[in-house]
Amino acid sequence: MPKIPIAKGTPSPEFTLKRGDGSDFTKASLEGQTTVLVFYPFAFSPVCTDQLNLYEEMLGDLAARDAVLYGVSCDATWSQTAFKDHLGITIEQLSDFEPKGAACRAFGVYHPGGFPQRALVIIGPDGIVRWSYQADSPGDLPGANLIFDGLDAA
Amino acid sequence: MNQPLGSAPLPAPGPEDHVRGPSKAKLVIVYADYECPFCAVTELRLAECEVQICFRHFPIRSKHPRAWAAAQAAEAAGLQGRFWEMHEALFADQGRLEDPHLWARAEALGLDVERFDTERRSPAVISRIKRDFSSGIRGGIATTPTVAIDGRLYPGIPSPQLLADAQ
Numbered sequence: 001m002p003k004i005p006i007a008k009g010t011p012s013p014e015f016t017l018k019r020g021d022g023s024d025f026t027k028a029s030l031e032g033q034t035t036v037l038v039f040y041p042f043a044f045s046p047v048c049t050d051q052l053n054l055y056e057e058m059l060g061d062l063a064a065r066d067a068v069l070y071g072v073s074c075d076a077t078w079s080q081t082a083f084k085d086h087l088g089i090t091i092e093q094l095s096d097f098e099p100k101g102a103a104c105r106a107f108g109v110y111h112p113g114g115f116p117q118r119a120l121v122i123i124g125p126d127g128i129v130r131w132s133y134q135a136d137s138p139g140d141l142p143g144a145n146l147i148f149d150g151l152d153a154a
Numbered sequence: 155m156n157q158p159l160g161s162a163p164l165p166a167p168g169p170e171d172h173v174r175g176p177s178k179a180k181l182v183i184v185y186a187d188y189e190c191p192f193c194a195v196t197e198l199r200l201a202e203c204e205v206q207i208c209f210r211h212f213p214i215r216s217k218h219p220r221a222w223a224a225a226q227a228a229e230a231a232g233l234q235g236r237f238w239e240m241h242e243a244l245f246a247d248q249g250r251l252e253d254p255h256l257w258a259r260a261e262a263l264g265l266d267v268e269r270f271d272t273e274r275r276s277p278a279v280i281s282r283i284k285r286d287f288s289s290g291i292r293g294g295i296a297t298t299p300t301v302a303i304d305g306r307l308y309p310g311i312p313s314p315q316l317l318a319d320a321q
Contacts, residue, residue, distance in 0.1 A: 050297050053217040058291070064156050088216045143294040148159035 004108045005119045005132040012127045013106035017072060017094035020081050025070075025094050027127060034067040034130075034154070035123045036147055038091075039109045039116035041138045043075040043083035047118070051141050056089040058144045065151050067122075070094050074101050074115055109134060118142065122150045130154030157288060164293035164302050167208045170282070172237055175206035180320045182312075183208045183302040185290045188225060188244040189218035189251060195311050196299040197245045203317045209241065210286040212298050220251035223274075225283045227256045230274035234265050 006013070017025040038055060040048040052071055062069055072094045073080065080093035096103045096116070104110035109119040118135040120142060131150035135142055164183060167173050182205045186193035200207055211228075213221030224244050231240030243259045244251070260270040273279060290300075293307070300309045303320050 050217075053214050054296055056216045057214055057287070058159070061157060061159055088219075141296045143161075143296045144291050145159060145161040145294050148291075149161050152160045 005117070005134045006107045006109075006121060006129050008129055008131055010129045012123050012129060015103035015106045017096055017103050018077050019095075020077055020084075020093055022077065030123050030125070030127050032125050034065065034125060034151070036062065036067050036069040036150075037072050037094075037107070037121040037123070038069060039072045039104060039107070039119040039121070041073065041111070041115040041118060043073055043079050044086070047139055047141050048073075049087065051118075052083075052087055052089055052091055054141075054144055055147075056087075056091055058147070059090065062147070062151075065148075067151060068092075069147075072096060072103070072116060074104065107132075111138060120147060120150065122147070122154055124154060159288060159291050161294065162289075162292040163305065165289050170285070171208050171210070172232070172241070173206060173208045174238060176204060177206060179204050179206045180303065181206045181208060182317075182320060183210065184299060185210050185212040185286075185295045185302075186299040187211065187213040187218055187221035188228065188241075189213075189221040189248055190298045191248060192311050193299040194245045194248055196301070197242075199312060199314065199317060204321050205317070210290060211283045212287055212290045212295055212300075213283065214298070222283070223253070223256065224251050226274040226279050227259070227270075229279040229282050230270045230276075231260065231263065231265060233273050233279075234270065236263050236265060239263050 012027050014027050019025050071091050074096045076097045077095045080095055084093050101110045104116045107121055109117040111117045118138045120133045122131040124130045131153050133146055211225040213225050228237055228240045231237055257267055260267045297309050300307055301312050
């Protein structure tokens with residue numbers, strides 16, 4: 001599987017994701033904050049469950065770095081909200097449901113199987129990609145250390 | 155100053171770590187939490203092995219809501235010299251981890267329960283658990299249980315073969 005997430009130094013592409021309340025999250029939403037996009041394959045799947053549970057523990061440390069973390073998948077908004085509520089986490093979820101995977105494709109993280117690769121993308125307050133990572137397999141769980149490596153490198 | 159959380163090797167056991175087992179046996183560093191059923195199985199498997207165990211806390215609140223409280227109980231018992239006894243008592247009955255159950259364990263172990271209850275909430279105890287958690291994060295621990303042997307991470311319940319090879 002080629003590892004081709006969007007490269008460091010690239011301006012964020014134009015994209016539209018749906019927030020839990022149905023409003024849009026777009027490139028303009030990135031302005032003024034460091035954004036960590038966590039692309040995950042499927043709501044309610046085992047590795048995604050462990051991944052979001054783990055990252056939830058790190059939100060305070062990310063806030064101390066002025067970074068905001070979001071979960072991104074191709075699941076519908078209702079499914080993401082149910083997943084979030086089921087886990088008892090606060091990580092905001094962004095849906096790439098329709099047109100399916102359009103944002104994932106724009107960031108270079110759309111799996112040919114029809115779901116997001118397990119990937120991490122850090123975007124600076126200026127909308128420039130600062131760091132990106134894609135797991136060798138969607139079944140691999142990237143440790144939270146990688147996010148902080150990315151922030152340190154940004 | 156932000157706490158460093160980027161990648162770093164797992165620290166070698168130090169004076170603050172909880173270590174038991176033959177000092178000349180193979181070292182197994184365990185990252186686990188007391189509400190995790192797979193960690194309880196790991197504990198049983200390790201107990202049957204001739205290895206040296208270094209136990210570190212890795213509680214995930216959203217997955218195991220009482221894992222932090224249980225870790226705090228173990229550390230508070232440790233301040234009265236009974237860490238491993240509380241450790242075993244917590245793993246032995248994961249269905250009872252609410253506060254009254256923790257007080258009952260403290261009482262059964264002969265601890266000063268009032269002191270236990272104060273110290274389990276203390277900044278020192280919380281900082282001690284965070285230290286373990288942060289070292290795990292830096293080392294790439296992503297799930298519980300994870301054991302580290304000779305610098306290599308093995309997520310999940312360690313297989314009998316892995317533990318046999320480690321002895």
